[in-house]
Amino acid sequence: MVRMSSNIAAAQTRFLNDLEMAAWRTFIETHYDLMAAIEADMAPSGLTLGDYQVLVTLSEADEHRMRMCDLASILQLTPSGATRRLDGLVRSGWVVRLNSDVDRRVMLAVLTQAGWDKLHEALHPHVNSVREHFIDLLDENELRALASTFAKVREALER
Amino acid sequence: MVRMSSNIAAAQTRFLNDLEMAAWRTFIETHYDLMAAIEADMAPSGLTLGDYQVLVTLSEADEHRMRMCDLASILQLTPSGATRRLDGLVRSGWVVRLNSDVDRRVMLAVLTQAGWDKLHEALHPHVNSVREHFIDLLDENELRALASTFAKVREALER
DNA sequence: TGGTCATTATTGCGAACACAATCATCTGCA
DNA sequence: TGCAGATGATTGTGTTCGCAATAATGACCA
Numbered sequence: 001m002v003r004m005s006s007n008i009a010a011a012q013t014r015f016l017n018d019l020e021m022a023a024w025r026t027f028i029e030t031h032y033d034l035m036a037a038i039e040a041d042m043a044p045s046g047l048t049l050g051d052y053q054v055l056v057t058l059s060e061a062d063e064h065r066m067r068m069c070d071l072a073s074i075l076q077l078t079p080s081g082a083t084r085r086l087d088g089l090v091r092s093g094w095v096v097r098l099n100s101d102v103d104r105r106v107m108l109a110v111l112t113q114a115g116w117d118k119l120h121e122a123l124h125p126h127v128n129s130v131r132e133h134f135i136d137l138l139d140e141n142e143l144r145a146l147a148s149t150f151a152k153v154r155e156a157l158e159r
Numbered sequence: 160m161v162r163m164s165s166n167i168a169a170a171q172t173r174f175l176n177d178l179e180m181a182a183w184r185t186f187i188e189t190h191y192d193l194m195a196a197i198e199a200d201m202a203p204s205g206l207t208l209g210d211y212q213v214l215v216t217l218s219e220a221d222e223h224r225m226r227m228c229d230l231a232s233i234l235q236l237t238p239s240g241a242t243r244r245l246d247g248l249v250r251s252g253w254v255v256r257l258n259s260d261v262d263r264r265v266m267l268a269v270l271t272q273a274g275w276d277k278l279h280e281a282l283h284p285h286v287n288s289v290r291e292h293f294i295d296l297l298d299e300n301e302l303r304a305l306a307s308t309f310a311k312v313r314e315a316l317e318r
Numbered sequence: 319t320g321g322t323c324a325t326t327a328t329t330g331c332g333a334a335c336a337c338a339a340t341c342a343t344c345t346g347c348a
Numbered sequence: 349t350g351c352a353g354a355t356g357a358t359t360g361t362g363t364t365c366g367c368a369a370t371a372a373t374g375a376c377c378a
Contacts, residue, residue: 013283020294023302026309031190032235033316050364069326076191081365083328088364105326105373124172135179137311143182145304150185152296157192209334228356240335242358247333264343264356325374333366344355 034133041129045122050075052126054089055111055119064111065098071109094118193292200288204281209234211285213248214270214278223270224257230268253277 016024039049047055057074058064066074072082086109089095094115100106111119138146175183198208206214216233217223225233231241245268248254253274259265270278297305 013286014290015286016289016294019299019302019306023297023306023309024289024294026306026313029235030309030313030316034312037316067326068328072327076188078366079327080329080367084363084365103326103374107327127172127174130175130183131173133315134312135175135183137315138182138308140178142304142308143178145301146308147178147182147185149297149301149305150182150189153193153293154185154189156292156296157189157196207334226356227358231357237336238357239337239359243333243335262344262356266357319378321376321378323374323376326372327370328372329368329370331367331369334364336363337361338359339361340357340359342356342358345353346351348349348351 037133038126038129041133042122042126045118045125047118047122050085051089051092051094052119052122054085054109055094055115055122058095058109058111059116059119064116065108067100067106067108069106089115092118196292197285197288200292201281201285204277204284206277206281209244210248210251210253211278211281213244213268214253214274214281217254217268217270218275218278223275224267226259226265226267228265248274251277 035049042049042052053075054071057071058066068082068086069079071077071086072079075082075085077085086095086097089109090097092114094112096110096112098108098110100108135143194208201208201211212234213230216230217225227241227245228238230236230245231238234241234244236244245254245256248268249256251273253271255269255271257267257269259267294302
């Protein structure tokens with residue numbers, strides 16, 4: 001076990017210095033806590049963040065409806081994940097499934113009036129929560145830096 | 160359904176402007192893709208990111224061991240989540256459980272030599288992945304801004 | 319037209335993990 | 349000393365979601 005304390009560095013890897021480590025770790029850890037806080041703020045509305053995202057996405061879609069595969073792509077879910085998540089929303093009556101008359105393979109997820117009302121109910125608490133825990137803590141320069149930073153990361157990932 | 164297009168704004172909520180929305184959305188979406196990319200880069204080592212974090216945490220602990228409850232706290236897991244995650248690592252032989260002789264309620268998670276070796280094997284690919292997809296895309300000012308931003312968010316959450 | 323391949327959605331199965339209940343042990347105080 | 353409440357770990361149960369297999373349909377091309 002003594003050799004376990006030998007210096008692990010060796011090859012070409014440049015380990016993270018203090019600043020790099022601080023940036024990486026606070027990013028990871030804070031993301032988790034931030035999401036938990038926002039999720040908790042949504043609880044009184046009876047929506048999870050995942051359900052909320054479905055309702056927002058459908059509300060922004062043409063005719064408040066969307067193909068399952070497009071929904072899955074936007075929500076970063078696999079097809080099966082999208083099916084399962086929609087199951088809950090359908091049970092709650094916030095979304096209905098509708099067969100497409102253009103392509104008989106596709107199933108459309110359609111926002112109901114109840115779903116619209118539920119979204120309306122959850123919208124203000126959600127935005128206020130995002131502001132309180134995140135956006136309103138930052139000034140315009142910080143917001144710009146943040147957006148630019150993650151745009152870079154995203155662009156690199158898309159290569 | 161016509162009334163569904165009525166203006167949803169009304170109360171005191173300030174909705175997000177373009178910059179705020181861009182910062183928020185790129186942050187959320189990119190985090191997901193970034194984690195997926197890093198997780199994928201770890202796959203050849205046979206470790207999930209979750210398992211890797213356990214090994215790193217234990218390797219940094221005094222005598223390479225830690226109480227379950229402290230491990231759970233650091234890894235942002237519930238006690239039951241920590242128990243379940245450790246199960247896998249124990250099955251793989253990277254960690255052993257040991258009863259504490261100080262407090263007979265506590266179970267110590269102890270890194271094994273095999274666990275140390277596995278960590279050593281995964282360390283370079285992991286750090287390189289974090290650099291490639293994240294750290295090396297940013298200059299020093301951007302890293303400083305990032306660390307400062309999330310430190311603020313974290314501090315606000317801890318109130 | 320007919321056949322091959324791509325696309326869309328769902329289901330069975332399994333992994334990860336939170337919640338609540340449970341049990342063992344410790345701490346502090348009367 | 350003895351008991352009440354706090355603390356630590358685990359297990360049963362349920363939820364969410366990914367992977368692989370399956371089935372249905374569409375698109376393309378010879």
